[in-house]
Amino acid sequence: VAGEGPLAGQMEGARLLGWLSRDALFEELRGAGVLLFPGRWQEPFGLLAIEALAQGTPVIAMEGGGIDEFTDAGCVVVGLGDVDAMASRLREVWQDPRRMEALGRSGWELVRERFSPETLGERLERLYERVAVG
Secondary structure: OEOOOOOHHHOOOOOOOEOOOHHHHHHHHHHOOOEEEOOOOOOOOOHHHHHHHHOOOOEEEEOOHHHHHOOOOOEEEEOOOOHHHHHHHHHHHHOOHHHHHHHHHHHHHHHHHHOOHHHHHHHHHHHHHHHHHO
């Protein structure tokens, strides 16, 4: 578990990594089999999940908020707050290495195509043009 917060004391059995630098986080994400992204609220976007997908790491995420922007590839989505479903999907994915690899590859491709600096730059440019025209 990366990061710090009030729930750290409740992470029995987990390896607590504490706060990580960007490079250390990416290294951990590359080495992870799956990222669990258990949203507790309507996540506006979910940058950590995108960062995992960019490293080729599949994501199991709880639905809600802005994660709909990227969960169509590389992700398995469960209902908000459905911890049992998240655990079940984790078992299924973990027991199927080919599926895990395919999810990681498709997530990496999604990030490359949808969130590359070039793609985002073009989208911002079009937005600025629309705003400038009024």
